[in-house]
Amino acid sequence: MVFVSQFFKRIVFVLSLSIFAALGLGFALGQFGLFGVHAGGDQDGAYRQMRVYAEVLQRIQSDYVTQPNMGNVTDGALHGLLDSLDADSSYLTPAQYKIYKEQPGTAQVGIVVSKRYGYGTVVSVLPGSPAASEHLADGDVIEAVEGHSTREMSLAVLRRMMDGQPGTSLTISVVRPGKPDPDKIVMTRVVEAPPPLGTEEYDNNTILYLKPGELTAERVDQIAQQIETAGKGRKIVLDLRNCFGSDEAQGFRLANFFIKQGTLGTLTGQKYPTQIFTADPAKFLTSAKVAVLINGGTFGAPEITAAAIEGLNRGPVVGAQSFGEGSVQKTIDLPGGAALLLTVAKYEGPDGKIIQDNAVNPTVAVVQPSQEDEFQPAPDTGDQTLDKALDILKAGNS
Numbered sequence: 001m002v003f004v005s006q007f008f009k010r011i012v013f014v015l016s017l018s019i020f021a022a023l024g025l026g027f028a029l030g031q032f033g034l035f036g037v038h039a040g041g042d043q044d045g046a047y048r049q050m051r052v053y054a055e056v057l058q059r060i061q062s063d064y065v066t067q068p069n070m071g072n073v074t075d076g077a078l079h080g081l082l083d084s085l086d087a088d089s090s091y092l093t094p095a096q097y098k099i100y101k102e103q104p105g106t107a108q109v110g111i112v113v114s115k116r117y118g119y120g121t122v123v124s125v126l127p128g129s130p131a132a133s134e135h136l137a138d139g140d141v142i143e144a145v146e147g148h149s150t151r152e153m154s155l156a157v158l159r160r161m162m163d164g165q166p167g168t169s170l171t172i173s174v175v176r177p178g179k180p181d182p183d184k185i186v187m188t189r190v191v192e193a194p195p196p197l198g199t200e201e202y203d204n205n206t207i208l209y210l211k212p213g214e215l216t217a218e219r220v221d222q223i224a225q226q227i228e229t230a231g232k233g234r235k236i237v238l239d240l241r242n243c244f245g246s247d248e249a250q251g252f253r254l255a256n257f258f259i260k261q262g263t264l265g266t267l268t269g270q271k272y273p274t275q276i277f278t279a280d281p282a283k284f285l286t287s288a289k290v291a292v293l294i295n296g297g298t299f300g301a302p303e304i305t306a307a308a309i310e311g312l313n314r315g316p317v318v319g320a321q322s323f324g325e326g327s328v329q330k331t332i333d334l335p336g337g338a339a340l341l342l343t344v345a346k347y348e349g350p351d352g353k354i355i356q357d358n359a360v361n362p363t364v365a366v367v368q369p370s371q372e373d374e375f376q377p378a379p380d381t382g383d384q385t386l387d388k389a390l391d392i393l394k395a396g397n398s
Contacts, residue, residue, distance in 0.1 A: 087115040090154030094337030105164035107189035120150035124242040124297030130187040138297045144173040207235045215245030215301040235289045235393045242297035251304030260284040264308040269345030290315040291389035298322035311350030318389045324359035
């Protein structure tokens with residue numbers, strides 16, 4: 001339990017510093033007009049916040065067990081401050097910003113990563129990949145990459161470090177559920193093509209099963225071809241479990257295949273021009289009954305599709321809560337070579353709920369099978385989520 005204890009101690013320490021940093025930094029940013037914010041209003045309150053922050057720094061410097069490196073203390077506070085906003089907002093030190101700006105490698109180990117509770121987290125694993133061979137699963141915590149703790153690492157830098165040249169090795173330390181100590185895993189990066197579009201026929205060919213795996217423009221084109229070939233009367237199971245996509249436009253595009261009219265979603269922020277995504281009747285493909293499958297590995301663009309279909313009552317969403325990702329970041333250079341990656345807008349579903357904050361919750365919840373079974377398409381493998389969706393469609397419910 002040593003790692004667990006250290007894990008929570010570090011979280012408490014950094015979050016405590018972050019609170020004080022937020023007070024002082026927020027005032028300072030306002031004073032200097034960064035992001036267009038200017039000081040005003042409750043000046044006395046701002047000065048009180050600055051005094052508290054100054055007192056904390058003074059106590060750390062004078063009373064800590066050893067003479068601290070105040071640069072590291074400040075960096076830790078800034079990391080915690082940005083981490084407390086959301087996983088995509090980050091403070092990058094000059095060294096981290098340099099890594100972030102480097103050209104990413106073309107090879108990976110088959111992991112989609114994000115951050116939860118301050119540490120790197122596995123969102124989904126590509127079948128047949130080096131990560132799958134090591135039995136990594138969504139929810140596993142990546143404690144360190146190449147010996148560097150992910151707690152002090154921004155998500156942007158973490159993703160850069162996961163990529164590399166073909167044939168190079170990647171060493172990570174992973175904490176798995178039920179195990180207190182991390183496993184050290186070494187994998188070789190490879191260039192892997194995304195898995196093909198999964199298709200299957202059920203109920204005497206009256207139900208078409210589609211599993212994208214990844215939402216790219218090409219994959220959405222393939223789905224369109226399948227829907228058009230299937231004909232208007234064919235019911236559809238759209239399996240978005242362990243499906244990811246960084247191009248939110250493809251999520252709206254896929255939703256539009258099933259939705260003829262209405263607001264598919266919205267992108268909005270404090271100072272970001274609001275964008276409303278409305279279904280285009282010309283892109284509508286089918287009025288057939290549809291059921292969507294989701295789980296914790298449903299990440300990014302697929303969440304937009306699921307939120308739109310659910311929010312407009314187009315069909316049931318079956319499974320477990322999605323991951324919760326969908327935002328726009330702005331890069332802001334800081335003096336000395338550091339930078340901020342700041343979330344400036346987030347996507348909302350038709351119901352107005354922010355996907356990144358609330359995720360997508362199923363209309364029909366199903367206890368999830370083991371990771372090894374999730375990629376099996378046939379009901380006789382014990383895929384309860386798929387079985388439930390098939391039962392709903394066979395019964396004529398939507």
